[in-house]
Amino acid sequence: MAERRRTWPVHLLLVIASVIMVVPFVWQILTLFKTTSEVSRIPPTILPQEFSLHAFETFFSTVPFWSMFAVSTGSLVLRVVGQVAVAALAGYAFARLPFPGRNALFGLFLAMLMVPSQLFLIGQYGLIRDFGLLDTLPALAIPGMFSAFGTFLMRQAFMNMPPDYEEAARLDGANPFQVFWHVMLPMAKPTLAALTVLTGLYSWNDLLWPLIVSPSGENRPLPVGLAGLQGQFGTDYPTLMAGAFVCSIPLVIVFLVLQRQFFRGIASSGLKG
Amino acid sequence: MKHTWTAALAVAATLLTACSSGSGSSGEAAPAEKVTLTYANWSEDQAPAMEQIAAEFQKENPNIAVKVQTLPWPEYWSTLQVGAAGGTAPDAFWMLADHFREYAKGGALIDLSDTVKSTGIDMTAYPKAVSDSYTYEGKIFGLPKDFDTNGIWYNKALFDAAGVKYPDDTWGWPQVQEAAKKLTDPAKGVWGIAAPIDAQGGYYNTILQAGGSIIKPGGTASDFAGPEAVAGLKFWADLQKAGSSPTLKQLSDTEAVSMFENQKVAMYFSGAYWAFRFHNNADLKGKVDVAPLPQGVKRATVTSGIGNAGYAGSKHPEELKKFLAFLGGTKAAEIQAATGTVLPAYKGTQQPWLDSMPEFKLQTFIDAIEYGVPLPVAGNTAEWQGLAAQYLAPAWDGAKPVEEAAAEYQTAVDEVLAKQ
């Protein structure tokens, strides 16, 4: 910057906007310490009048939080690892390894990105069932591992890399897998991080699919427990808010710790679009 | 990046073992082997009672394990449907009258007619309205688990505060309308009654009380636009018009039963199934009771009940039939009654239920069987029932005359019925 500009108007606007962003969360936290009768008071009270922890008690006595947390985490890890592996390989081939029908096949991948995911439900369910995977952790993760989105993202990353390194490696006698593994993949780290973050987000948030592939009710992740809570405690808002808070907080913590990776990852997904 | 590959291999290994173990276990079905049945329901409230029933059954049948699973209500039917169509539904599950026909017609339910004969189950022990709901083309596909009739749940404290006499069996429609008006106090945010667009607890009953029918005999056309049905619908629209009920919007934000639990409405027409919840609500201690529905031209209430049904594609049909017969028997009924969860369907097992919550005049619900009418079902019931809110809301809001809204709803329902 050539001249130093005043930044307080910028901060003023941003602080106003941030407040709007954060108010729902603050309200959620204030509510979960209130009693059920206090939340339906008109006009609403801002701070809890009589501080109560019953919402947490109700939540933890209703939802098997830790086992659902384990399922959420386990299926997330599986899905992320699978998706990254599958997408990196395919993305590299689409970007760098010519083969007949490459463009047509890639077009097919792209087209699938536009199809609403609910439309695949029945077919995917049939496959998971036929492989005897219902009620298992892999069932939660498998469709997401093969999402065309990852392949698309990785292809973009590899396309944008300078060909020099690759050629040098090839001249040294490396086979395509070695080139991919030792040269190209390390350079794609930011995109790998992006894919990890985005796949992790989708996995953590998924509601409908886990319900369908778990007919016996085993291996159900947190969103399912949370949705069930709403059916049961309709308008017991403190309990609902406590559930929403407790189930969301793990990912929020991960985000706060790894925010740099989150931002860099998501940014790299957009930059080269 | 090395980790990626090790993990990917681990995934592949998991997949392979999962596949092989999956296909391995399905082949073996030796009779002496211990089998596991799954039993699905949608109620966390009732899950403990279901567990108890399952445990009792296992005591008698050590070779059959039963796993109770509770699904959230909003996802129950979609999950069950996908499972049943895909061959992996739970073995036993709760069924409702309005979904039953599609399942029975599609051959998704196990036929229990022979089991009933061979185990000597007395079908007359169940309220006829309920057992009929789970019979399709002469075959029995489900045994009644519980039943419910409707009554007026009312808040004594609010009645006392307004100086209004409690409802009783002498009440007719005008008494309800008058009381609702007197009980309403906008300054306190209290209304006399909740008047949502509720079929089972609400307008089906008043249509029947006015002498109407909901589905015409034969099941190919509905009867919402007849003068009796219009009178029955008007009962609710009038309550809205008089301001005696929270508006539809308020009832969308906060469901009627929650309004009642929050003590914002004094009367709520609904079923016996709430007794357990009100009983457990500390805020309502000593404040709630129940009275019969008011009389119109005659007395009437819709009766229905949950049925226990089995999946036709179950891998263990014999064990499943045995379990379903047990669910339909006295022991299961007694456990339900003793835990107070619901009104069991089996005749003579209801006393423990009455005793479990002596503060409510629960006998009201049992007496109502006399004038109970089965929940109307025809064609794709879930589909045409789903249209009700859309067509009837303008009548409740006062945006359209009841006659007009009713006629439009009838046309829409008949279109659905014509598709069959």
Add this chain to the structure above:
Amino acid sequence: MGWALLFIAPATIGLVALYLWPFLSTLIKSFQDVPAFGPATFTGVDNYTELLGDGEVWQAFGNSALYTAIVLLGIPLAVVLAALIEQAGRGRTVYRVLFFLPVVTLPVAIGMVWRFIYNGDFGLFNYVLSWFGIDGQYWVADPRFTIYAFAAVGIWMGLGINLIILGAGLQAIPKAVYEASALDGAGRVRQFFHITVPLLSPSIFFVTILTVIAALQMFDLIFIMLRSVNNTALADSKTIVYLFYEKAFVQFQQGYGAAIAIVLLIVIMIATALQFRLQRSWVFYG
């Protein structure tokens, strides 16, 4: 060539088995009458002709289109905010983190929190409005307002991701361009319109494409905020994906549901193609 096949095989097998095949079977179903159980019967284009005359379908498309249009308004907002954050110097990260919070919160949780905030009687939103003397509404119980209420949440949820993508685009703009124009005496607002927006247009375009595809597929919010409770506004507030879900999974009409989904796919493809066509006139590739 052999290597390429090895690389491509896992993704392709997965694509065919888990996406392409389910898609094709849905396509086939859209030409059939599919009962919940038992065999389907071929009915030609019946589902499609029925759909054209079905007011519910048109309404759902209208709702989805309205929702998408409003959510798109979040993009100019995101561009302005991204530019402001870029100028904020220290504290940038704090803003980014705050704006990003909804992205890492469970959609189910978001739906619950906003349903409570929108409550017509004791919700926070109406309370805040009352400070300014504005009458409250039943935001998620009155069909006149539901789509707007959802769209506001949609913008709120999507802002975080959009800001990051646009921020990265901003950082790629050479500082020298700004310095040169500052020497010419251009103010901040002029710079924003004459430098930032044109040079950022590829990122804006990317964000627009993502937003439109996601908005046309809106499902979670309506599922959490309306379906789980007995809400009379639901009838007039269905989005197209919600309608598909209801037909296929609740009302035993998989064939009809499939036809709705196929039409939606066609709409999405047309919308995307249109945007690519239109980008020529406004996206600036430096």
